[in-house]
Amino acid sequence: MEKSYTLARVARRRYVARILCYPARVSAVNPPLNPGAPRHSAVVRLTHWLTVIAFFALLVSGVEIVISHPRFYWGETGNVMTTPLFTLHIPSSRDTVPTGYGYVMPDQNGWSRALHFQSAWALLFTGLVYGLFILWTGHLRRDLFPAPRQRTARAYWNVIARYLHRAPPDESEAHSCNAVQRAAYLGVLFILFPLVIWTGLAMSPAFDAAVPAAVNALGGRQSARTLHFFVSGALVLFLVAHVTMVALAGFTSRMRAMITGHASLPPELP
């Protein structure tokens, strides 16, 4: 009974792996059984680039929205009549905000807000597809949760030491993520993205009416706005680190892997 269940599971996973064109068994320990299998599956590649587009739209529109009121507060309320927690020393698109600049930027909040929310929806749907995919195929358990031998402080230290020495990546890293990469991706997926969605929703007056705890637990509307700003900043820091690592690891081959699925050119091409 136990055996047939396991066989069924293996068969199912192989079938799913085939239709989603992901290598059936890839782990940090074993090299892929099929060297021709793609490094990134089609679903991962598609959701990755949709996330890139949505993230940039959210970032640009988010900056535009901040320009209309570049002051941040803590607690429930805050406006130009109250003391800010901190101020960004940039010009504003509203003449009611004292900035010290002698001019007012054009108002771009209309389309910025519309683009911000539409991109947030696009990112949410993309995240749902990605989330279901990594759960269903075992990509999360196999490739993103730390492998058993990666669950030690030494494993993390080895990776960091290699980064610091600018040493070439380990053989296993051609087919799987190392301990630090896994921690960074899990942090973005399960800490930063949920936090940025939560703090964003907590700024919606209708959502706060439906779920008051969402904003009260953050310490109020202005606290939610300030936290949204910092979590967005953390996501931008991840983006900078991510692109830097891609560039150091070999920009062309890594980009090719995330676009075509294969790190190297197919053999039939010169």
Add this chain to the structure above:
Amino acid sequence: MSHISRRKLITTGLAATAGLGGLAVAARVARRYGLIPPDDGGLYGAGETLNYAAQRLLSSHSLAREFSRGMVSKAPFANEVAPPDDRFKRLQAGGFSGWRLAVSGLVARPGLLSLSDLKSLPVRSQITEVVCEEGWSYIAEWIGTPLADVLNEVGVLPQARYVAYYSADRNWWDSVDMAEALHPQTLLTWGMNDGDLPVGFGGPLRMRVPRQLGYKSVKYITGLTVTDSLKHLGKGLGSPEPEFGYAWYAGI
């Protein structure tokens, strides 16, 4: 592209057909249950529709947070308004005793209501937050007549779907759906923090819609029109805001 198998092609085709079919069905259902906002067209129409439909499913009957008296902002911010015209100044000189609210459209008893007519209807006060789309906010106590009680008084006809409201500032009007219009916290406000509503904050009469952003809380209200469609009002987008890119539904 020989590695794309027939099975994969069929699976993808079926998924795409199911997805498009599902979208078409969702759009029909959404229209039937009033989940499509008037500004559903254009580049950001999909996002506006998702915002409105999601909030209508989630929060149609939710109450905006109310705060304790100690939370009332000591320094509320009135924001800027256009300078008042001569007519407004004359009414202000008369203590707004000549201020009238014109009620028209799909109602049994259209007519004019004075501020004292409004004050003779049920009064409600609430301590709620004004939230500007720019990011700032303040809390005040708002005293007024629930829009639902005014609509009840004039007798709303069953085909009513929206209430449009007009400001003495001629370029300023807006509208809400019946869920928002009949909501107990949607208030035709004439008092603030135990006094009359100051002109800077929209006095003598302001529409307070506490579950939406500040720009839906139009100042200097002079008229209400109950309607079954927003298509024939202005450019048909439910308010002038969508012409400048701002959402008609501002609960987010």
